Amino acid sequence: MARCSVWRRPVVLPLCWKDELTTLGVRCSSSMPVVKSFNEIPGLWKNGVANLYNFWKLDGFRNLHRIMSQNFKTYGPIYREKIGYYESVNIINPEDAAIVFRAEGHYPRRLQVEPWTAYREYRNRKCGVLLKNGEDWRSNRVVLNKEVISPKMLENFVPLLDEVGQDFVARVHKKIKRSGQNKWTTDLSEELFKYALESVSLVLYGERLGLMLDYIDPEAQRFIDCITLMFKTTSPMLYIPPGLLRRIGSKVWRDHVEAWDGIFNQADRCIQNIYRQLRQDSGMPEKYPGVLASLLMLDKLSIEDIKASVAELMAGGVDTTSITLLWTLYELAKQPNLQEELRAEVAAARAESQGDLLEMLKRIPLVKGALKETLRLHPVAVSLQRYIAEDIIVQNYHIPAGTLVQLGLYAMGRDPKVFARPEQYQPSRWLKTEAHYFRSLAFGFGPRQCLGRRIAEAEMQLFLIHMLENFRVEKQRHMEVQSTFELILLPDKPILLTLKPLETSL
Numbered sequence: 001m002a003r004c005s006v007w008r009r010p011v012v013l014p015l016c017w018k019d020e021l022t023t024l025g026v027r028c029s030s031s032m033p034v035v036k037s038f039n040e041i042p043g044l045w046k047n048g049v050a051n052l053y054n055f056w057k058l059d060g061f062r063n064l065h066r067i068m069s070q071n072f073k074t075y076g077p078i079y080r081e082k083i084g085y086y087e088s089v090n091i092i093n094p095e096d097a098a099i100v101f102r103a104e105g106h107y108p109r110r111l112q113v114e115p116w117t118a119y120r121e122y123r124n125r126k127c128g129v130l131l132k133n134g135e136d137w138r139s140n141r142v143v144l145n146k147e148v149i150s151p152k153m154l155e156n157f158v159p160l161l162d163e164v165g166q167d168f169v170a171r172v173h174k175k176i177k178r179s180g181q182n183k184w185t186t187d188l189s190e191e192l193f194k195y196a197l198e199s200v201s202l203v204l205y206g207e208r209l210g211l212m213l214d215y216i217d218p219e220a221q222r223f224i225d226c227i228t229l230m231f232k233t234t235s236p237m238l239y240i241p242p243g244l245l246r247r248i249g250s251k252v253w254r255d256h257v258e259a260w261d262g263i264f265n266q267a268d269r270c271i272q273n274i275y276r277q278l279r280q281d282s283g284m285p286e287k288y289p290g291v292l293a294s295l296l297m298l299d300k301l302s303i304e305d306i307k308a309s310v311a312e313l314m315a316g317g318v319d320t321t322s323i324t325l326l327w328t329l330y331e332l333a334k335q336p337n338l339q340e341e342l343r344a345e346v347a348a349a350r351a352e353s354q355g356d357l358l359e360m361l362k363r364i365p366l367v368k369g370a371l372k373e374t375l376r377l378h379p380v381a382v383s384l385q386r387y388i389a390e391d392i393i394v395q396n397y398h399i400p401a402g403t404l405v406q407l408g409l410y411a412m413g414r415d416p417k418v419f420a421r422p423e424q425y426q427p428s429r430w431l432k433t434e435a436h437y438f439r440s441l442a443f444g445f446g447p448r449q450c451l452g453r454r455i456a457e458a459e460m461q462l463f464l465i466h467m468l469e470n471f472r473v474e475k476q477r478h479m480e481v482q483s484t485f486e487l488i489l490l491p492d493k494p495i496l497l498t499l500k501p502l503e504t505s506l
């Protein structure tokens, strides 16, 4: 059902009007379209408990992304919702996203993932920037930005990430050789988890964990398993106060605690290790020592704050990038011609940049488009959210300051009004000069965007470069994979891919 909304752009109202708006709800004018009140926004928001029950019946914990898309089809480009105790206004249009982000204020705040904060309270652990808010968030974030997300840091990260990419390729070649069939068919996810953890650890700690070897440290494998478990146990707790689940000693809460304990134990071990080394060595290191050591030497944040944010970066950098790479390989396996096009771009970039990796990364727009395209169809985060700091008007509805507004990122990526032929995986759509305004938001936006963004981007680009230069990717016919929500969006079944070495795969 299409809602009739006569007005799409925000109406900038004189202040006196705003007052009337909040008191009267509706305001009529002959020259302006009617601005409707907050309570007129369509959707189910009156009975949170009943909605939670229905959500549960629809297996909403796994289908959140599809339910959101369906809601936009039912209600139009804006709807209001209350599930359990969690109330929000949902939007889908890039132009509306721009209005929301403009109203995010000086200390942007997203939805608090309660189970994560509950764990930290329970174990008396400090929050990193992921979970901090207000001035505490800002002061930490400013320091971290320089060391983690500033483009300048890429010079340091790229050679490290390239090293891991090369090792990954060598490992695949070995697997192919061992198979005796000149190809390797496998569910790559385990390998990609290891690649991602090895990459992020090298950048954070300046040291290899050795995950590209045949026998790996069982603790590292445990860390990987704990992250998956942590995400999985978060989603069922999103709509129920974790305090309640904790009091009744529910299994999901206990598993969640166990998962975070595992994550922090491993992160603490890595951090302690570097910290000890740093205290022994005196003087400045010759080569880039990694994010953690740089932050410790910089001495602008407390050790506890550094530890908390570094642990978050480490945990946030495994499933997110590896799953995005898996989806990309899956999409490329479906389109051999596109794969060739990308391969040609990489070959040309390699030749032109003459060994300068940073230069090379500037010459692969189609590879970058492929990653954007993957994140459009398979975003890690189903939505972006902000508590707006001021009143706004979206789709001609008045939304008061303090409201939680969610942009349905998954729904937006598949909306034919936003992306022509959305079902088609077309990296070239990102090359055109046509408006990309607020359409590429997989890492969020503004000062609260993903802190790991630059690391993730470089890591994924270098991975694709190496893979394209070495292997052809194929998939089994008749394999359609969809997303399932486990806090992040994951493939709903294993993706089996076949890797063949380039020279002999004709």
Ligand code: 2DC
Pocket (backbone or CB within 6 Å): 110, 111, 113, 130, 238, 311, 312, 313, 315, 316, 317, 320, 380, 381, 382, 383, 384, 385, 450, 487, 488
């Ligand atoms: C999940 O309705 C759906 O980057 C909820 O690397 C709203 C929500 C809130 C916060 C989002 C979350 C969703 C998805 C996962 C995100 C998270 C914020 C950060 C986190 C997007 C959309 C993620 C994956 C971080 C995780 C770091 C952590 C492991 C230490």
